Amino acid sequence: xxxxxxxVHIVSYGTHTMVYIGLLSLTALTVAIAGxxxxxxxxxxxxxxxxxxxxxxLSYFMHVKFEDRVIQMMVASAIILLIVAYGMSFIDxxxx
Amino acid sequence: xxxxxxxxxxxxxxxxxEDYVGDKMGMWLFLFTExxxxxxxxxxxxxxxxxxxxxxxxxxxxxxxxxxxxxNTLILxxxxxxxxxxxxxxxxxxxxxxxxxxxxxxxxxxGFMVVKYFEWGAKFSHGLYPAKLTSLAEYFGPSIIxxxxxxxxxxxxxxFTMTGLHGFHVMAGVAVLLIVLYKVIVNDIDSEKFGYMExxxxxxxxxxxxxIYLFPLLYLVA
Numbered sequence: 001x002x003x004x005x006x007x008v009h010i011v012s013y014g015t016h017t018m019v020y021i022g023l024l025s026l027t028a029l030t031v032a033i034a035g036x037x038x039x040x041x042x043x044x045x046x047x048x049x050x051x052x053x054x055x056x057x058l059s060y061f062m063h064v065k066f067e068d069r070v071i072q073m074m075v076a077s078a079i080i081l082l083i084v085a086y087g088m089s090f091i092d093x094x095x096x
Numbered sequence: 097x098x099x100x101x102x103x104x105x106x107x108x109x110x111x112x113x114e115d116y117v118g119d120k121m122g123m124w125l126f127l128f129t130e131x132x133x134x135x136x137x138x139x140x141x142x143x144x145x146x147x148x149x150x151x152x153x154x155x156x157x158x159x160x161x162x163x164x165x166x167x168n169t170l171i172l173x174x175x176x177x178x179x180x181x182x183x184x185x186x187x188x189x190x191x192x193x194x195x196x197x198x199x200x201x202x203x204x205x206x207g208f209m210v211v212k213y214f215e216w217g218a219k220f221s222h223g224l225y226p227a228k229l230t231s232l233a234e235y236f237g238p239s240i241i242x243x244x245x246x247x248x249x250x251x252x253x254x255x256f257t258m259t260g261l262h263g264f265h266v267m268a269g270v271a272v273l274l275i276v277l278y279k280v281i282v283n284d285i286d287s288e289k290f291g292y293m294e295x296x297x298x299x300x301x302x303x304x305x306x307x308i309y310l311f312p313l314l315y316l317v318a
Binding site for chain 1 (some may be wrong): 117120121124125128131132135139142143145146147162166169170173174176177179180181184187188294297298301304305308309311312313316317
């Protein structure tokens with residue numbers, strides 16, 4: 001069925017701009033942390049911030065927050081699959 | 097009975113068959129394959145970095161230009177913003193604003209590739225390029241990668257593969273964005289029919305998502 005206009009959720013210019021500012025701030029934070037001295041924690045912190053940014057892009061820019069439950073479940077299962085693959089690989093390499 | 101009524105209504109309403117939800121699901125399935133394609137390379141990078149060549153990766157990472165990487169992060173984030181603004185504009189029936197934002201998006205993609213050109217050029221002129229490309233030796237001198245410690249050679253192998261494949265995705269993005277621009281101009285995409293544009297937008301955001309992880313991993317490991 002073709003969709004009609006009233007069932008589509010339009011995200012406002014303002015929301016998108018706020019998300020953009022958030023993304024820029026997190027990028028600046030990543031660069032600042034890489035410059036500091038956090039040793040082996042740096043990678044962990046950088047990946048955590050990157051994941052926050054990815055969450056913002058997925059939720060708002062990619063519209064997942066306002067999407068049908070089916071698409072939300074699809075995205076979640078793909079991410080879980082990736083996490084399981086990563087987790088199992090690191091358990092393997094970490095215990096050799 | 098109800099089925100045939102529905103079909104009848106749809107035929108009257110729209111001659112072209114369109115499946116908004118199905119198109120979007122198909123796009124997401126394709127994007128999952130992209131996720132796994134890059135996910136595998138990220139996994140290889142992380143395992144080599146954490147478990148085998150931490151020191152070598154630190155040293156090799158120092159050769160990368162954080163300013164260029166950071167600048168490209170800025171460019172891609174901006175293009176992601178203008179992409180969604182273009183979609184909002186078309187949904188709000190503002191065709192010209194949408195065209196403007198699409199052009200900015202495409203210009204950002206071009207800018208990203210220009211920065212990449214200078215970045216790779218600088219690497220090549222230092223002898224940092226895949227050693228198998230022997231024809232480059234007459235311009236840049238012999239590749240120094242085979243003489244590097246093994247971990248550094250692996251770092252540059254992953255660097256060229258990942259940023260190269262990502263750059264290829266940026267160029268593919270430009271191609272589909274140009275199609276969207278054309279469709280908006282000829283009113284093939286409008287406030288009633290924008291599924292194609294949304295799906296291209298999804299692809300463009302995945303290109304951005306990949307860079308969100310690539311930048312800290314490659315440029316900031318030093």
